[in-house]
Amino acid sequence: MQLVYGIILAIIISYIAYRAHSLTKNGAFMATLIGTVIFGIGGGQWAILLLTFFITSSALSRAFKNRKQALSEKYSKGHERDAGQVLGNGAMAALFAGLHAFYPESIVPWIGFAASLAAVNADTWATELGVLNPTPPRLITNLRKRVEKGTSGGISLWGTGASLLGSSLIAFLAALLTDHWSLFLLITFAGLAGSLFDSFLGATVQAMYYCPTDKKETERHPLHTCGRETVHIRGWKLLNNDWVNFACGAFGVVVALIGFAI
Ligand SMILES: [Zn+2]
Numbered sequence: 001m002q003l004v005y006g007i008i009l010a011i012i013i014s015y016i017a018y019r020a021h022s023l024t025k026n027g028a029f030m031a032t033l034i035g036t037v038i039f040g041i042g043g044g045q046w047a048i049l050l051l052t053f054f055i056t057s058s059a060l061s062r063a064f065k066n067r068k069q070a071l072s073e074k075y076s077k078g079h080e081r082d083a084g085q086v087l088g089n090g091a092m093a094a095l096f097a098g099l100h101a102f103y104p105e106s107i108v109p110w111i112g113f114a115a116s117l118a119a120v121n122a123d124t125w126a127t128e129l130g131v132l133n134p135t136p137p138r139l140i141t142n143l144r145k146r147v148e149k150g151t152s153g154g155i156s157l158w159g160t161g162a163s164l165l166g167s168s169l170i171a172f173l174a175a176l177l178t179d180h181w182s183l184f185l186l187i188t189f190a191g192l193a194g195s196l197f198d199s200f201l202g203a204t205v206q207a208m209y210y211c212p213t214d215k216k217e218t219e220r221h222p223l224h225t226c227g228r229e230t231v232h233i234r235g236w237k238l239l240n241n242d243w244v245n246f247a248c249g250a251f252g253v254v255v256a257l258i259g260f261a262i
Pocket residue numbers: 211212213214215224225226227228
């Protein structure tokens with residue numbers, strides 16, 4: 001029965017998000033699939049965590065629109081999330097919901113699930129709120145170097161603060177819903193670590209392109225917002241933003257599980 005409710009809830013939420021232009025059509029299908037696994041297997045408390053991530057991220061993507069307009073050419077995608085982004089952010093969480101079906105008594109799937117969501121939530125909050133930082137961000141691999149706002153690998157006080165808040169919100173719910181308060185610090189730390197790892201990949205091995213018309217670095221490929229074809233300048237071509245998001249969640253999971261084990 002829970003599976004039926006799960007499918008219905010996943011369809012309703014994905015449809016609303018699609019109509020609100022938070023998801024593309026493919027993104028909505030993928031979100032329905034991932035939502036069904038998480039709601040259907042995990043049930044209520046798992047749904048609360050996933051929806052907290054989904055709703056706050058979608059809302060923050062819309063906030064401060066004017067300030068972000070100038071930056072949208074840098075990011076690989078607009079605020080309508082497609083199937084790749086949904087998978088990058090949610091595949092890890094769905095995997096642990098699946099594990100919960102096999103090990104219903106174990107807390108480990110819940111820790112992995114919460115840590116992956118804390119990491120992608122921290123990363124999204126940092127991206128969306130970091131633009132409010134009054135000064136340009138610094139490169140995570142060389143803190144003395146300032147980079148343009150929106151540059152992958154750039155970190156700021158506002159962005160890191162937002163990251164900590166985004167992570168601790170998921171961690172707080174993960175602790176509250178299971179009454180395991182030792183999870184609060186563990187998940188908060190894991191989420192923050194995942195989001196910093198995301199910035200580190202952005203500064204080092206993430207695929208980066210260049211628009212010859214605007215003379216700017218961008219994640220967009222093959223075409224820039226201006227319509228010009230972008231040229232690969234650094235990073236692994238396979239490691240696009242979706243894979244970096246996936247790695248962000250996976251790193252959060254690894255940190256949380258090591259922390260839990262020791
Ligand atoms: Zn351009």
